[in-house]
Amino acid sequence: MEKGRAGQAYNIVDDEPVRWGDYLDTLAAEFGARRPWRVPSWMLRPIPYAHAMMTTSMRVSNAKAKRELGWAPVVPTYREGIPLMASAMR
Numbered sequence: 833m834e835k836g837r838a839g840q841a842y843n844i845v846d847d848e849p850v851r852w853g854d855y856l857d858t859l860a861a862e863f864g865a866r867r868p869w870r871v872p873s874w875m876l877r878p879i880p881y882a883h884a885m886m887t888t889s890m891r892v893s894n895a896k897a898k899r900e901l902g903w904a905p906v907v908p909t910y911r912e913g914i915p916l917m918a919s920a921m922r
């Protein structure tokens with residue numbers, strides 16, 4: 833963090849927004865696994881962290897990190913990154 837400003841937060845994310853379900857479906861397809869089950873959100877209420885993670889929309893942007901840090905993702909999107917990760921694990 834040589835270029836960042838003290839006290840500032842920078843989102844280190846790729847360039848394509850994605851819902852958890854779509855991400856997990858893409859991940860399962862790449863690894864040849866069955867599509868994950870969909871759990872109704874009301875069933876997650878007893879587990880606050882899981883409920884928040886799976887039902888909260890966290891729209892973040894990497895624009896500030898690109899602009900102020902000169903950073904860019906090596907792999908622009910999760911769609912390109914998942915096959916690379918799967919290949920590395922095989």
